[in-house]
Amino acid sequence: MRVEYINPFVESAYNVLKEVLNCQVSRGELYLKSTSTPVLGVAALVGLAGDVEGRILFDMSKETAIKVASVMNGEELKELDDLAKATITELANMITAQAVTKLHDLGFKFDLTPPAIFTGDNMEVTTAEVEALIVPMVIPYGKVEINVAIRERL
């Protein structure tokens, strides 16, 4: 993945999480992965198209997702209902949008698809032919893994 893309995603993930959750956020070590990645439980996916192609996946456990949704809504949610899912979708949208805005300023142009959310146990995601950059973000409610797989169009 191009180096220029990395920072906008890391920065916007950090900024957005800190802002909406109003808590301590720390970033884990970045790494690359090409094999299929297990999904922790709740995954929001945003597709990219344009000069580049690929997708960004926001991955967290169900418990983390419920807690994050509770904080963002300002009320205690008990399960991953429609409201909780919509909240996680919105979080994904905010982070991606901010990253894409930064990239647009740098001269990279691409479009986003509306986020889709996947939930379930024992899921994996594989993106053939693209390796994924994993950005682990640690918040008090658990871990959010941002899984970015983008490539240039040849």
Place this chain on the structure above:
Amino acid sequence: MSNTIEKTVLMDQETIPVKQIKQDFKMVTFSLGGKDYGIDIMKVKEIAKFSQFTYVPNTPPFVRGVYNLRGEIISIIDLRIFFHLPVEKRKDGVENGLILRLEDYIIGVIVDSIDKVVGIASEDIQPPHPIFGDINVKYISGVVEYNGTLYLILDVEKLFGKEQAVQKAHPLEALELSLAEKPSIGVTPKESVAVGQTEKDFIRETLKTFKSFHVTPVNEKWLDVRFEQWRAERGKQGRDLQIKSVDEADEFLRTFYSSYTDTLWPDEFAASFLELIKDFSGKVFSIWNPGCGKGYETYSVTALFLKQIPDAVLKVWAMDNDLLSISTAPNLVLPSENLPSYILPYTVKGKQGIGITSQLKDRIFFEYHDVLHVNVVPECDLILARDLVSFLSPADQAKILEEFYDKLKPNGILILGNNEEPIETTKWVRISNKNFSAYKKNIE
């Protein structure tokens, strides 16, 4: 085939006449540590009982001494000690043994007890299985069954025979040398080639551990040369050969690294690169630079390529799996002095120092990428991968070289590290000059 073998064995047991027709290999059988062995009877001069050895000082423990065989002095080896098997002490001091007639000399061996002479069909001999425990499998020439007992046939020429013609010296001396080379024996022989090999193997291991540097045909020639230098250097300093830390591994690898991987190429070095690419023609070019580090060599190559072919439509894929290095590459700040002439048209003064213009930068994709993952690059005119392959595991080395071959255009050039070469040399044609180890595809 297995059917006929079974049949022969059956016939051996039931009908004696058939067996006698079949047998064409005779061996003397004996036991060692409770197991049965055989030696080709053609190698056995006689069966003997040894009673009075003359002890010879300063020999390996398995040499029991010398023996006077009717006026001829022969040396006596205890096979049980030789193979680290338990030795039964005999009260009367008389040992069972065989006198072997080898190609060049006669030698006596001590065994537990001599059994008998057995005739077998040589086609019944089966190759040894590699997991035989007590005795190193390379000294066993085969396994054969006779009357329900399995016999391991020892290859005495390999055991005691002279390995090199150089050792035409006195039989005993030659014997000691050839024995000293057997890895299973815990003796400290004089300085010899075999000892160097052990040290070298040790260095291979430590390079792997400390620097993940894998010695394979890619860099073996360098290692051989470097090892001799190292031995001399360390000898002078009075230090031993072993590498005990990352620092020492770095010191060992000092001569491995190619020139100017972490700085812009100076003009005279650049000239020899231009020499290398002078035959390129066309308009659209792709360059792949895996392991580009901070991007110095990528900028050098890109600028030089444009100097050679000014109107080229050039794209460069530069990758590294070190996030810190690759992150600095797109916004590299150059030193303000001594810049090579070819880079000057592409430099611009910025706030932080001298940077590189977008005219050059826009042709390069710097990617954070692991070269062992899927490489999405087009067919390339030039692949520049200096000092990369050696730091991958042997299997990955073969894989990546294969991928280089696939991704290279028919007249494309592969540049490896100065001390590296491709494994499958037949697939490549060497076109190196004094500064670059470069290859083209061998197209028949």
